[in-house]
Each structure stands twice: as structure tokens, then as C-alpha cells.
Amino acid sequence: MNIYDYPTLYDVLFSGSCKREVEFLKKTLRCYCNISGSGCGRIFEPACGTGRLLWRLAKLEHKVVGLDLNPNAIAFCNKRFKRHGLPESAILGDMTRFSLHDLRQKKPFDLAFNFISSFLHLTSETLAMSHLHAVAEVLKPNGIYLLGLHLLPKNNAACSSERGVARHGSLALQSQLRTLSFNRRKRLEIVEFRIKATSPKQHYEIVDTFPLRTYSLQQFRDLLKKVNRFDVLETFNFDFLPIQLNSQKEDVIFVLKKK
Numbered sequence: 162m163n164i165y166d167y168p169t170l171y172d173v174l175f176s177g178s179c180k181r182e183v184e185f186l187k188k189t190l191r192c193y194c195n196i197s198g199s200g201c202g203r204i205f206e207p208a209c210g211t212g213r214l215l216w217r218l219a220k221l222e223h224k225v226v227g228l229d230l231n232p233n234a235i236a237f238c239n240k241r242f243k244r245h246g247l248p249e250s251a252i253l254g255d256m257t258r259f260s261l262h263d264l265r266q267k268k269p270f271d272l273a274f275n276f277i278s279s280f281l282h283l284t285s286e287t288l289a290m291s292h293l294h295a296v297a298e299v300l301k302p303n304g305i306y307l308l309g310l311h312l313l314p315k316n317n318a319a320c321s322s323e324r325g326v327a328r329h330g331s332l333a334l335q336s337q338l339r340t341l342s343f344n345r346r347k348r349l350e351i352v353e354f355r356i357k358a359t360s361p362k363q364h365y366e367i368v369d370t371f372p373l374r375t376y377s378l379q380q381f382r383d384l385l386k387k388v389n390r391f392d393v394l395e396t397f398n399f400d401f402l403p404i405q406l407n408s409q410k411e412d413v414i415f416v417l418k419k420k
């Protein structure tokens with residue numbers, strides 16, 4: 162079972178924070194890209210999933226493009242764009258291998274963003290490097306990449322368990338993300354993601370298991386150094402508050418500026 166094959170459930174589960182995420186993206190455009198108010202921004206989301214943030218940004222008249230490996234997520238995303246009278250700008254593809262041409266664009270982007278640790282789906286250094294190079298290639302000079310990821314705190318195991326609840330009309334969801342195994346040497350964490358869905362007509366459960374690559378702060382810094390395409394301008398926590406990094410910080414959004 163692939164949890165991302167259920168975009169309706171995914172979208173309900175993760176839509177609670179959209180308003181604050183969009184505000185943060187608007188602030189980023191204003192502060193780092195010199196784009197204020199609505200309109201004019203060129204924004205790209207690799208691993209866009211259902212595009213829960215993209216259609217909201219497109220409604221503000223930004224030019225948006227999304228890329229994802231999952232055909233169900235892309236279909237869901239484009240259907241919503243269409244329903245809102247917006248161009249169907251989600252493209253099926255791999256975030257480790259793409260170009261402006263693949264994204265059907267001539268001009269580079271002001272801003273790219275990637276939240277909810279999607280980057281950790283890239284389970285080797287080669288894939289992670291290839292992703293960062295590809296993003297740098299589609300950004301303007303000085304373009305910004307907002308990369309949010311869960312870091313491994315020093316001396317601790319990976320995240321053990323996280324629960325969530327969400328509701329949309331008569332659909333009620335409960336989710337749990339938990340670590341099944343963790344190998345610090347191989348830098349691999351196997352996680353289980355479980356969603357229980359209840360509506361007046363049915364009750365069902367989806368369970369997916371997948372690997373994620375782990376990063377300590379130092380390992381992520383080493384990767385950025387090796388790729389050598391971005392400078393870190395600032396760092397925020399997942400509540401979008403500025404933070405000073407140290408080896409105990411876990412949830413971090415890096416504001417990366419293309420060199």
C-alpha cells in the first residue's frame with residue numbers, strides 16, 4: 162500500500178497548517194525575492210503531492226509548478242487546479258532528475274519549496290545531491306529554496322511516534338507515523354504511516370511502510386558543502402519562528418540561497 166495513492170485522505174490530513182505555510186511563503190517572497198503583494202512570483206514545489214499549497218498560491222496569481230512521482234497525487238492536484246479555473250501545472254516526474262524543459266518552463270523560478278521532510282524520501286547521497294543540483298538549475302541566480310526536514314538530534318534515536326487527527330465534513334481521520342527500525346550507520350529509518358478513516362458509510366485503514374534517509378545537522382551541512390550550490394541564509398522551526406541551529410534541533414526549515 163502506498164499512502165500517497167490516497168490523495169483525498171492525505172490532503173485532509175495535512176491541510177490544517179496551509180494558511181500559516183502560505184503566509185510563510187508570502188513572507189519569503191517579500192523578504193528574499195523582493196516580490197510583495199499578490200502576483201508575479203514564479204514558484205516551484207518538488208514532491209508537491211496533492212498541491213495543497215500550490216493552488217492557494219496560484220489563487221494569489223503566482224505562477225506555480227509542481228512535480229511529483231505519484232500519478233494519483235498529480236491527477237488530484239491538476240483536477241483541483243482545473244476546478245478553480247487555474248492552469249493544470251502539476252507534472253509527473255522524479256525530483257532527482259528534471260530540468261526547466263521537463264517542467265515546461267522557459268524562465269527560471271524565484272522560489273522553490275519542499276516541506277514535510279519529503280527530501281528524506283531520497284535514500285542515498287547520490288539522489289539527494291542530484292535533487293539539490295536539479296533545484297539549483299531551475300532557480301534564478303540568488304533564487305531561494307525553502308527546505309524543511311526532520312533532523313536527527315545528537316545521540317537520540319529517530320522520531321519514535323507522531324499522531325494526528327483531521328476532519329472534513331463527515332470524514333474523520335486519525336494518523337500515526339512511527340519508526341519501525343533505525344540504522345544509524347546506514348542512515349536509514351523505516352517508518353510506518355497508518356491512517357484510519359471513518360465516515361457514516363465505511364471504516365477502513367491504510368498502512369504504508371517506507372524508508373527515509375536520516376540526517377544529523379552536521380551530515381546535512383556536509384551535504385550542502387559537497388553540493389556547493391546554496392548558502393544558508395536563515396533557519397526556522399516548523400512553527401515558522403527563526404531559530405539558531407544546534408545539534409539538538411529537530412524540525413528545521415533551511416532558507417537556502419542559490420550561489
Ligand SMILES: C[S@@+](CC[C@H](N)C(=O)[O-])C[C@H]1O[C@@H](n2cnc3c(N)ncnc32)[C@H](O)[C@@H]1O
Pocket residue numbers: 165175207208209210211212213228229230231234254255256257275276277278279282283
Ligand atoms: C510527505 S509528501 C509531501 C507532499 C507535499 N510536498 C506537501 O507538503 O503536502 C511526500 C511526497 O513526495 C513524493 N515523492 C517521493 N519521492 C519522490 C521523488 N523521487 N520524486 C518526486 N516526488 C517524490 C511522494 O509521492 C509524496 O507526494
